[in-house]
Amino acid sequence: xxxxxxxxxxxxxxVTVITLIILFADDLKQTYNKLTWTPPMEINGITxxxxxxxxxxxxxxxxxxGEDKTWCxxxxxxxxxxxxxxVNIQNAISDDILQSIPFKNTxxxxxxxxxxxxxxxxxxxxxxxxxxxxxxxxxxxxNDALIGYMMGEVTxxxxxxxxxxxxxxxxxGAECPFDDEGDVKEAFKDKDYTYFIx
Numbered sequence: 519x520x521x522x523x524x525x526x527x528x529x530x531x532x533v534t535v536i537t538l539i540i541l542f543a544d545d546l547k548q549t550y551n552k553l554t555w556t557p558p559m560e561i562n563g564i565t566x567x568x569x570x571x572x573x574x575x576x577x578x579x580x581x582x583x584g585e586d587k588t589w590c591x592x593x594x595x596x597x598x599x600x601x602x603x604x605v606n607i608q609n610a611i612s613d614d615i616l617q618s619i620p621f622k623n624t625x626x627x628x629x630x631x632x633x634x635x636x637x638x639x640x641x642x643x644x645x646x647x648x649x650x651x652x653x654x655x656x657x658x659x660x661n662d663a664l665i666g667y668m669m670g671e672v673t674x675x676x677x678x679x680x681x682x683x684x685x686x687x688x689x690x691g692a693e694c695p696f697d698d699e700g701d702v703k704e705a706f707k708d709k710d711y712t713y714f715i716x
Contacts (some may be wrong), residue, residue, distance in 0.1 A: 561669070576708075596608070614689065654671065674711060683711055693714075
């Protein structure tokens with residue numbers, strides 16, 4: 519009889535735990551991600567600092583490269599920038615690559631990662647890029663949907679609209695580093711975002 523009571527109590531506890539897991543699955547997943555997730559430090563097995571030859575060996579020939587071969591792109595929406603024949607920036611824009619990121623909008627991103635260090639917004643307000651200096655990563659959104667992931671060297675994140683560095687609005691303003699087309703002005707070509715961080 520005691521064994522039967524023990525089994526019944528164990529079943530009640532088990533059913534209760536399963537019910538709670540089902541009811542709070544999203545909250546548990548969010549909490550787990552907040553405690554354990556960090557932005558990926560590789561895309562398709564490519565890491566910052568790899569040689570151009572290792573990248574081509576791993577990914578195959580690119581479908582396109584810039585005239586000076588400082589950047590190349592592969593069919594799966596993976597773009598790689600090189601400095602001295604080593605990877606210094608990567609950008610992913612395909613859904614296949616973006617699936618590993620556990621958020622798809624800015625609210626969930628900020629819940630998970632906190633406030634960004636750099637914010638670049640388009641003139642028409644439809645796109646934004648959020649940069650986190652701790653990881654050297656940038657997340658791009660269009661109409662609040664994740665469309666791109668960039669990692670590596672943090673340079674100017676071009677903007678034709680609003681540009682915010684560590685909570686301070688830099689553009690529009692007298693010292694905005696970008697011209698009307700979003701290109702870096704001549705006076706700022708030898709500087710980077712740290713110019714505005716006191």
